[in-house]
Amino acid sequence: MGLLDRLKSNKNNKDFFEWLDLLLKNELSSEIKAIIFNLYEDTDNKWSIELVGTFSFNKDNDDWA
Numbered sequence: 410m411g412l413l414d415r416l417k418s419n420k421n422n423k424d425f426f427e428w429l430d431l432l433l434k435n436e437l438s439s440e441i442k443a444i445i446f447n448l449y450e451d452t453d454n455k456w457s458i459e460l461v462g463t464f465s466f467n468k469d470n471d472d473w474a
Contacts, residue, residue, distance in 0.1 A: 425458075432460055440464055445474045 417426045437444075441462035451457040467473040 429460070437462060442466055443473075447474075 416422050441464065443463050443466040445461050445463065447459040447461055449457055449459075463474075
């Protein structure tokens with residue numbers, strides 16, 4: 410069993426992977442050159458996550474996102 414399979418089988422990760430699988434079930438646009446996860450503190454001390462596709466990025470800049 411690979412790492413991804415182990416992560417998916419953990420019940421604490423189930424909702425996250427169902428969400429991610431739903432987003433990625435369709436092919437990404439060929440114009441998307443990179444993807445990034447944005448993690449941020451939302452209201453009421455809760456955390457949110459976004460998956461964003463970008464049309465450009467700078468591989469030499471660690472802070473490109």
